[in-house]
Amino acid sequence: MAKGKDMIFFCQSCGFESAKWLGQCPGCREWNTFVEEPKAPKTAGKKNMPGRMSVASEPTRISDIETNDDERILTEIGELDRVLGGGVVPGSLILVGGDPGIGKSTLLLQVCKRLTDKKKSVLYISGEESLKQIKLRAKRIGEFSGDLLLLCETNLDTIEDVINKTKPDIVVIDSIQTMYKETVSSAPGSVSQVRESTGILMQIAKGLGIAIFIVGHVTKEGVVAGPRVLEHMVDTVLYFEGDRHAAYRILRGVKNRFGSTNEIGVFEMRDKGLEEVANPSEFMLNGKPEGASGSIVACSLEGTRPILVEVQALVCHSSFGIPRRTAVGTDFNRVNLLMAVIEKRMGLQLSNSDAYINIAGGIKMTEPAIDLAIVMAIVSSYKERPIDEKTIAFGEVGLSGEVRAVSMAEQRVLEAKKLGFTTCILPEASAAALKSIKGIKILGVSGIRDIGTLSF
Template identity: 70%
Template structure:
């Protein structure tokens, strides 16, 4: 009698399973992504279903489909985290029965933010269970002492065995559970090591069954790779309801939380936080925060407005153009797409008749944000011209618009909201696409200058 299969090959990107090693994954088309891992010993692992009655797919329990009109929704289906920035990214609050994945670089503040959220939920009389597989209870208490007094029904557990964790959740019946982190969790039925493709997939599957079956909101922390994506199989992001990425430099005080997947809200929103001594504090006016400390009457500095979801954010675009000391000029972009900067410089050379082949170009989005919206094109181009001419643009002028390869300035979305934000922050002049100006209503106390192409925009700042 032939022995049963004990190992299999899994794709690290999408979780595709194969009996033999393959150079290219048939599922996601990635190369050299297959790893060999032991298969589950128990054939029944992962076969439990998800039941709206909380039965978990137990045999003998009768379930009945429901009509859409029979499903009741109320305000209690969402729990406020105590942070408006995080609630906005989540779509209005934490949904009961949801599974939320939070990813980010080590030391960025994921555990600190979730501990602060647990503190706020406990104050709101919610029962919270914080499970850590990386820190001891004493380490958690040291971190909790920094964020302030903790009151309410907030419980802590240090464990990595998911079978024991499931039993603890069954006994405590919390409203919210935090798993820190998913790469440290393991199931005894899976013989591979914690953090492997099989363990991460099966562990997430069990947590999803608990969340859906019992109506418990579960946050799971995920480590990221050097490419900036959550470590483990890509199927992990497909299984959860919401994927949040915590961005920012550890050396800087700001932190950005961005939703890249959300079944309960928009994925275009961001939340801005500032790292202070007592933890993370939300920044309710990011525009003022991003523009603080900007130089007055400095060449190569332009203020632009980018839309993140429904929120306009004012940012400063800086450019530095210097004669090159080498045969090949350098091109550097921080906070925006490098290829987009090269494209805009080519447009400026062709349509504006500027010779940039003998100059190094450095473009930076201040504040550490990464913005790729096409509405920043005109501001980047104007910052380059300002630095090359060594002529400062009025600090009370805001510029936005998309630039095409023919040098035309195209319309952008939500132009009215951008202008209103500029007016609120005291800007006097706004250079924008003429087609967007024609579609807008009258705006008092701010001068609007519509431009059709790059040459008109350059002429507007030269006068």
Template identity: 70%
Template sequence: MAKGKMTMFFCQECGYESAKWMGQCPACKEWNTFVEEKIDKKSVSSSGKRTDDKKSAQPLPISKIKASEELRLITGIKELDRVLGGGIVKGSLVLVGGDPGIGKSTLLLQMCKKAAEQKVPVLYVSGEESLNQIKMRAERIGNFTDSLKLLCETNLDIVGNVIENEKPSIVIIDSIQTMYSDEVASAPGSVSQVREATAVLMQIAKRFDISIFIVGHVTKEGAVAGPRTLEHMVDTVLYFEGDRYESYRILRGVKNRFGSTNEIGVFEMKSEGLVEVENPSEYMLSGKPQNASGSIVACSIEGSRPILLEIQALVCHSFFNNPRRTANGTDYNKVNLLMAVIEKRLNIQLSDCDAYINIAGGIKMNEPAIDLGIVLAIISSRLDIVISDKTICFGEVGLSGEVRGVNMTEQRIMEAAKMGFETCIMPKVCMDSLSRINGIKIVGVSNLKEAVDAIRK
């Protein structure tokens, strides 16, 4: 081995370093995640800091630090601005992850188009496509101004110099796994290279107040590939969800230092690119079957937005010793728990039945308020009860069969009334705090037996 180089082992999940290979990572407890990499002792550490001057840093008392309002750039894409917390914060580092072909690059290119129209200087750095390929994709979206500049480069030092010379307001790095530094003796996409590249970009973003978006590949489990520390280093983490063969796309913020992490943005993929869905409730309920058992509409809250969604259940007799249970769009363990509550508290036999639960539209929801919808959909399918198309429900279900209260009750009911629903089944404990709402009948229930009686009427 060359002098100055040594072999280290890194965990691909969390970035834990070890001098020898381990079967299980002692930090994140994952198995078979260690990879071997050769590193240079003389290379800079993963701080990414360029020490142009040798002055030592001096701490300041907090009382002498002046706080200012966060300067935000409105992108013009309302759904993206909602997830970011009101726009792009200057000097922020944003990680965008998602499955291949889901539309990450398309969304960022549309954001560049909107910013360029406002005369905001933007630099798009691609390590995966040529300039001609990016131009072809851009022409499908629309016309771009010269405020957008393109660069095809994977060398981190060259990219850093271009950013410092051009000083754009927004930089897109597509993708972080293609960037490499000559000071790190490992292949592009490795744990060391990804961590070093992110650290260098973070220093550039903070020093020059440049907003940098980095695109990250994802693993088969759906997490961003590379060390887990990558998500800890950035200011905001956005995940693009959805089936690449379906038209809908969900942009979800899982970390945001400058806003809420509960907001979602809904898009529809069309030939001209991603189009915002301003009314997700109407979109999610399109195509709902009429007079069919095992179907009910529930109301969930994502951030400050109420979303109506259809919960479907198919319960049928099983011919196997172990009945099959499937949950699509919600937690599988939650479905099993709620089915046990139904058997125990309502004496409805489900142990010999296959059960298939689906949230129509492909959206994923795990809010406790959809518990009542899942329970009523299962009971409706098992007992072949047709629930009125004008009925909506929400509420958390406890292990004793009680229906517990949820937050933002009034917003949920107002959204249901706006969508034309006539009856709302909700927790009885939430009715005291309600103001008078016209146009919808409110049925308060305190347990599952009362909820079943409500759908039989």
């Protein structure tokens, strides 16, 4: 049976359109990403709605455009404001993604509560829960005293009319995969519907100056479901990470047109909702063992915030022909690289040993500054020699065994001093400028061979 002329193939990664199925997308070069969906019908003319962006008839000089940093709306949730770059920018489109049950809806409902307490008008639109379900979750968070409007709707035409009528300051869409446009014949959650829905919401946000939060489901690969163009269209992309069975949650910004993309916010899930973790370093180091080999504290930098994490290593004799390597919380290939450097430059025979590396607390660290701590933890476990509990280490390790300097070394040392650490092992290139810091002993190393002379 011949294919209908009203069908078209879309790339799920970049949204590229093709009249026939292709194995590799010409746009993003990804394989097996094309899906068949109905073609969106062409409209006869443009719809002139108040919520749509109007086409400027005359260009404007950049010097005539006035901006004010005070226009940002503070959510009164410090960790979220930090990730957003100082608050919510009016007219922005913010995508919040995360695993099911991680706490996306809870976080946004708490944002609604804080904003309504500040006399801001907020419209919460849910396509997954009823009004009573939202009310039950809201009662767990606390008493809402402000102007919070609830709407259970998935039709974008109806949603657009309600937004134009109520003119709220903030809109929350939960979730984008449930929204649909009647003129698009495909099912909700498809490539066509998600792209069309996001485009309409973007026009509403820019046209009316309303900040819109969009909740997005994630796939098994950990990315937001739908076309990759969805992340390109929005202004900010936030990922809510963490094990839903654990207490902690990490809010990470992977795209932000109005701030840094390296900031993270740490939350703890409690019976009354999510609570901020003011000192993530102290939270991550809670329960650190004393006198155990293969354990050391490292300092990683997330944006402008130094975070101390415990690096654990367990090296034991292998019972198999091929030794087993496992890394949790850091890059597996990086661990293999560092073990090869240890064996080559320090002469330790690790080829017959199993090695297990873990970043305690469940947080994922990929910054090269934790290389030195991983090396010291492996050596400590291999030699069964514990490292002093008040010692911290950071530095990047190269293939020649050299320890390279890392950025913002002073902030890392000051964070360690604040939490009571007395010794800091860091690259020699960074140690010279930090000799003036009192209350903590600075030890500079130029290569991993130097750690063999340290008394641990």
